[in-house]
Amino acid sequence: MKISLQWLKQYIHYTQSPAAIADLLTHSGLESTLQTWQPIKGNWQGLIVGKIISCMPHPNADRLKIVTVDVGDEQLSIICGASNVALHQKVVVAPMGTILYTTEGKPWKIKKTKIRGIDSYGMLCSAEEIGYPKAVELFSQGILILPAMCIQGTPLKEYLSIPSDIVLSIETTPNRADALSHIGIARELAALLDCTHKLPDKKTLSVVTSTDSMPYTIVTHTKACVRLASMLVRMDILSKQIPLWLQNYLHAIDVYPSNILSAVLSFVLYEIGQPLFVLDMTAIQGEMVVKQAQENTIFVTSQGQKIVLTGQEYVIVDDHGPILLIGIDIHTRVQITDQTKQMLVLSYYIPAVLAQHTLQKHTVHTPERYRYARGTDPDTVVMALERVAYLLEKFASVVIDQPVVDIYSTPVPDRTITIAYQYIQDTIGDKLPKATIQHILQKLEMTIEAEDFYGCTVRVPLYRVDILRPIDIIEEIMRIIGYHYFDPLPAIAMQHTPIPHVISQYDRIQNQIKRLFVSSGYYEVYTHAFTHRKYAMCTDQKPIEVSNPLSDVFDFLKTDLLFGGLEVLAWNVHRQQKDVKIFEIGKVYNQNQEKYTENKRLGLWITGRSKEKSWDHTSKLVCWKDLKQMVFKVLHYTLGDHTYEEEMIFDSAYYTNPSLKIMYRGQAVVFLGRVESTFVEKFQIETPVFYAHFDWDLMLTLHTRSASNCFYQQISKYPWVKRDLSIIISKDLAFATIQKYLYQTQHMYCKKFKVVDIYQGKPLLDDQKVYTLSFILQAKDRTLEEKIIEKIMQEIMQGLTQKFGAIIRTA
Numbered sequence: 131m132k133i134s135l136q137w138l139k140q141y142i143h144y145t146q147s148p149a150a151i152a153d154l155l156t157h158s159g160l161e162s163t164l165q166t167w168q169p170i171k172g173n174w175q176g177l178i179v180g181k182i183i184s185c186m187p188h189p190n191a192d193r194l195k196i197v198t199v200d201v202g203d204e205q206l207s208i209i210c211g212a213s214n215v216a217l218h219q220k221v222v223v224a225p226m227g228t229i230l231y232t233t234e235g236k237p238w239k240i241k242k243t244k245i246r247g248i249d250s251y252g253m254l255c256s257a258e259e260i261g262y263p264k265a266v267e268l269f270s271q272g273i274l275i276l277p278a279m280c281i282q283g284t285p286l287k288e289y290l291s292i293p294s295d296i297v298l299s300i301e302t303t304p305n306r307a308d309a310l311s312h313i314g315i316a317r318e319l320a321a322l323l324d325c326t327h328k329l330p331d332k333k334t335l336s337v338v339t340s341t342d343s344m345p346y347t348i349v350t351h352t353k354a355c356v357r358l359a360s361m362l363v364r365m366d367i368l369s370k371q372i373p374l375w376l377q378n379y380l381h382a383i384d385v386y387p388s389n390i391l392s393a394v395l396s397f398v399l400y401e402i403g404q405p406l407f408v409l410d411m412t413a414i415q416g417e418m419v420v421k422q423a424q425e426n427t428i429f430v431t432s433q434g435q436k437i438v439l440t441g442q443e444y445v446i447v448d449d450h451g452p453i454l455l456i457g458i459d460i461h462t463r464v465q466i467t468d469q470t471k472q473m474l475v476l477s478y479y480i481p482a483v484l485a486q487h488t489l490q491k492h493t494v495h496t497p498e499r500y501r502y503a504r505g506t507d508p509d510t511v512v513m514a515l516e517r518v519a520y521l522l523e524k525f526a527s528v529v530i531d532q533p534v535v536d537i538y539s540t541p542v543p544d545r546t547i548t549i550a551y552q553y554i555q556d557t558i559g560d561k562l563p564k565a566t567i568q569h570i571l572q573k574l575e576m577t578i579e580a581e582d583f584y585g586c587t588v589r590v591p592l593y594r595v596d597i598l599r600p601i602d603i604i605e606e607i608m609r610i611i612g613y614h615y616f617d618p619l620p621a622i623a624m625q626h627t628p629i630p631h632v633i634s635q636y637d638r639i640q641n642q643i644k645r646l647f648v649s650s651g652y653y654e655v656y657t658h659a660f661t662h663r664k665y666a667m668c669t670d671q672k673p674i675e676v677s678n679p680l681s682d683v684f685d686f687l688k689t690d691l692l693f694g695g696l697e698v699l700a701w702n703v704h705r706q707q708k709d710v711k712i713f714e715i716g717k718v719y720n721q722n723q724e725k726y727t728e729n730k731r732l733g734l735w736i737t738g739r740s741k742e743k744s745w746d747h748t749s750k751l752v753c754w755k756d757l758k759q760m761v762f763k764v765l766h767y768t769l770g771d772h773t774y775e776e777e778m779i780f781d782s783a784y785y786t787n788p789s790l791k792i793m794y795r796g797q798a799v800v801f802l803g804r805v806e807s808t809f810v811e812k813f814q815i816e817t818p819v820f821y822a823h824f825d826w827d828l829m830l831t832l833h834t835r836s837a838s839n840c841f842y843q844q845i846s847k848y849p850w851v852k853r854d855l856s857i858i859i860s861k862d863l864a865f866a867t868i869q870k871y872l873y874q875t876q877h878m879y880c881k882k883f884k885v886v887d888i889y890q891g892k893p894l895l896d897d898q899k900v901y902t903l904s905f906i907l908q909a910k911d912r913t914l915e916e917k918i919i920e921k922i923m924q925e926i927m928q929g930l931t932q933k934f935g936a937i938i939r940t941a
Contacts, residue, residue, distance in 0.1 A: 132383035133298040133315050134167075137401075141316040142327040148296045154322050158609050160309055161301040167382040168294050170261045172237075176228035177260060177286040178202070179276060182219045190246035197254065199223055202283015209250040214272035220280045221273055222255040230259060262290065295382045305596035307482075307504035311403030314593070321573040321610055330401060332516040333523065335361070336533040346474065347417035350537050354444035354456050355420050357479040357508050357542075361515045362411070362532040363522065364472050370526045391466070391473070394521045396497075403593075404477060404506060404514035405498035407454060409464040411472035416449035420456070427452060431459040431494060443488050444480075457485035457502040458494050477515050479508040479542070482595065491685075505595035508542045542592060549600040550585035557604050560616055570610050571603070636830050639768060640715065643732075646767055650760060652711045652734070657694030659717060660684035665693040668809070669783060672721045687719040691733035691823055692784055692805070699737055700813040708817070709738030715826060732824035734760060734802075737817050757802055757820040761792070764824065768833050769794060775873060776866040784809070784821065790866075794832060800824045850881065850908035853923055856939035857930055861890065861899045868901070871933055877922050879914065882906040900939060 135148055144151065152162040180199040188194035188209060195215060199206050201223055208223070215221075224230060228240045243250050253259075257274045280289050300309065308314045313329065320327040341347045341360075350358050370390040380387060380396055387393035395406045423429075425441030429452050437455070439445070446454040453464045457480055466473055485502035515534050522528040555561050568578060568586070577589040590597045597603060608616065644654060666673035666686035674687040688694065691714055702710045714733045719726060736752045743749035765774060775793035782789045782803065789803025802822035810819050859868075865885060872883060887902035894900065907914060907922060930936040 131300045131302050131310050133300060133312060134379055134382040135296045135298065136293075137295075137379045137382070138298075138312050138316060138319075141313060141330065142319055142325065144319065144323055144325070146323070148298075151319065152298055155298070155300065155315070155318065157612060157614070158318065158322055159303070160306065160315075160318065163299045165297050165299060166294060167297050169378055169381060171231040172229060174260060174285070174287045174290075176224065177255065178223050178225070179280045179282050179284045179286060179289065180206070180221050180223035180254075181282040182215065182217055182221060185215060185217045188246060188248065190248070194246065196248060199252075199254070200282050201225065202281075206251045207249065208252045208254055209245045209248060210254045210273065212254065212256070212272035214275065215254065220276040220278060220282070222260060222276065222286055223252055224255050225252045228252075230255075231261065260286075293378055295378065297382050304504055307501065307506065307595050308403075308593045310501055310504065311399075311401060313402045317575065321570075324573060330517055331520055332513060333520040333530070335516055335519060335530070337512065337536050338533045339536060339538070341535050344532075344535060346411065346414070348446075348535065348537065349417060349419040350539075351420040351422075351444065352540055354422075354484065355478045355480060355537075356540065357511050357536070357538040358420070359477045359511045359515055359534055359536045359538075361475045361477075361519065361530070361534050362472065363475060363528065363530060364532075365528050373525050376525070390526050391522075394518055394526075395475075397521065398514050398517050399497060399501075402510055402514060402517065403501060404510040405501055406514055406518065407460050407476045407498070408466055409453060409460060409474045409476065410466045410470045411474050412470070413464045414448050414453060414474070418446050418448055418453065420444060420446050423452065423455075429455055430462045431455075431496075432462055432465050433459075434462060435494060437492050437494065440491055443491065444484065455488070455494075456480060457488050458492070458499050459496055475515060475518060477511045479506055479511050482506075507591075507593035508538075509592055511538075512536050545590045545592070545598070546579060546587055547590060547597070547600055547603060548585060548587045549603050552584070553600060554604055554607065557601070558608055558616060562607070567607060570607050573610065574606055576603075639830065639833055643764060643767065644713075644715075646763065647713045647760075650711075650763070652713045652760075655695065655698045655712045655714045657688075657691070657698065657714060657716060658684060659688055659719075661686050661688045661693060668693070674719055674721050674726065688716075689718055689720055690784070691716055691718060691731050692809075692821060695733055695735040695821070696805070696809065696813050696815070696819065699735055699819060700815055703737070703815050703817075709742075711736045730826040730830075732764070732826040732829070734822040735819060736760075737815060737819045751817055752820060753818075754804070754820065757822055758790070761800055761802055761822050764829075765792070765794070765799070768829050769799075775870050777870070778864045778866050779803075788864075797828060797832075798825070799829055799832070846908055846910045848909055848911070848913050850906050851914055851919055853905050853907065853919065854886065854902060855905065855923065855927065856900055856902045857927075858894065858898050858900050858937040858939055859934055861897050863934060865901065868930070868934065871929070872926075875929055877907075877925065879907045879909055879918070879922055880905055880926075881908050 135151070146154070148164055152164050155162040178201055180201045182197055183200050183205065184198040186196050188196055194209055194211050197208050197210050197215060199208055199221065206223065206225060224240045226240055226242055229237050230240065231237055240253055254273045256272060260274070262274070276289065298315075300315070302309045309318060313327075316327040338344075344362070346360075346362070348358065348360060372387065372390050372393045376393050376397060380393060380400075383400060385396050385400065387396050391408065395408065399405055421444065423439040423441055423443045423445045425439065427439040429437045429439055429445070431437065439452075444456040445452040446456065450463070453461045454476070455461075456478075480502060482503060482505040485499065489499060489503050512534055519530045523530060551564060551567065554567065568581075571578060571588055574594075575591050578586050579589050580587040588603060597606065647654065660676065661684070663673075663686055666675075666689065669689045669692075671689035673689065676685055676687060694716070695712060695714060698712055699710050712735050716731060716733070717728055718731050719728055721727075734757065736757055738752060739749045740752045740756050741747065741749060762774075777791045777793065778788040779785070779791050779801070780787045782801070784806060785803030786806055789801060791798050792800045792802075800822055803820070805819040805821050883903055883905045885901055886904045887900075889900040889902075890898075905923070905926070907919060927938050931938065
């Protein structure tokens, strides 16, 4: 928030220096810095006074003249086209090398130029060219003529005054909505300096409580608009010039209005902090109704930004649709133009939470939205309109004789807080006289409603939205007195009692898994528990919307880790880190009917190359095998070297078909696969991405059970035997199906089996393929004889033949 000290002095008189004022506000909780503002960019550096000593027509142009100008130490020949240039005039000269600025603030340098064959060594300036608005009013045509008393060669700024200003840049915290105006800072300084401040002048208008006698109708909604006031302004005022003092005040705080009406509305906004909205009455059709918006309605702001309404916002509508989005902006359809003759000025109060909710849905940045989201004062709603009426009548020659319509059916109740004097003393650690406490509260415009020996009941003004509890009042007392006034509490000797460092079994295995990943070249990442709507809608889980989100990009809870990891991948890939392997142990949230659950997941993402190109091998992109290898490392490290069932999945929301589900004792512990290309392309990642996610809570539970049931057995001292088997099966039969069957019917002597080769092609049929399986057979108590080995293999072959129609391939 920027505060002009020249503007501020209209409401409070003080003798302290600007630095002292900034320091005082900073110590009271409003961090302030100073900066100097000049209305003329460049401060007229290089511009000097010149005297025209000769003026002759240009031989090659009828409207140009060759002027010789005495600038003190030299004479310059300058070509000028102004109609009012004449001999012996004192003029503003910009010699070669002088830098001037356009109306947009862009610099341009005066150089030697040749005009119609004759050299010109500078420029005679008009008032507009040097940015002097007061002179523009006096000399609208031609160059600026200076008084005869001006001495040639003298810098221009010695004769023409430039009204400078000192501007306070105040860092206001979100709770200090009362400090977002010049009146608010004047109140603050009055309390700090123990002096008085004054409110601005206003026109007292008659007030009616309905639109029955008005040429327009407004139907309010008490939840959306607690208080709604309106004022009709008739007359063409946009052509009126903005007064110089008003321009300077607004320009000093970086506000640049385009006409007198927007200047007045902006002035009132930054003066008393009440937002105002102006509607073109001729564009409004029928009655105006405050209501909840319809879902998917398109709202176009006054700046042309299109917003798709969610149906949870509140709007003012007429017969043709929305004309104002409550707490944000007006619709471009009712924006005033140069032809507008009737304007409706609206001033309203809404609860801050309503504006905050709308703000979370839409990123529209306006000064009005900024103030509504922090809280405004319902008592200034009508006052703002009366202030506008006063300024328009005084500076725009407008007569406002229409009454103000003030619809305020349920007034905002006064806020009273009871506080004990002993509680104040116990909190601040110092004894303050009751009279001092009461005086400070009165300086802060708090009214003491009741008081006894033990404490008092205080009525808090409605503009102090941050004072809700007794502790808030204590903070105000300490802030006004000054925190430096209070002695620091004595140091307390603390005794340190070491706490045994106990790590749970869950934490231990989790830390071990993290070390396993890091040693394998993975990086750990952390992502938000919240996610964007566009990601929440892409999952196969029911999306969970947050009632009061941090922002519009964090409005849903994560139901999966996938998209957070993809954002991390994209961030790295777009910064030339193409080969990325990351993991995250994070929480996901799911909804089952009315019950919400929170679960831990372990996610793995890989993309790019598995190895860099080297002299002994070529580089290749990561594939299924790289991810699956890491997945089984985690499984074996966590659950042990058990048999795991694999099942192909063909209907996943995340993966290209097929993906893989790995089961342990009938429970799905991990899913893995290649991420669907449509997701990857949205993040502009050019290489395939592979993703696996573990049910980490289940993994930890299974690990605990496995550890509690752990037993040791002696390694068999008898040799193992390896046998291979080739079978011809249907091409559509996945190995996971065969694997599941072999696990279920596994012979006691069969310790392990795996695929060693897969073949398709001639002389096989088109719908056939060959699996070559390798079996490890071993007994605990003896060496297996050949006939037993043969019997075992016969049983396996018979089962595969009967179950899957496999053909045993022989040499």
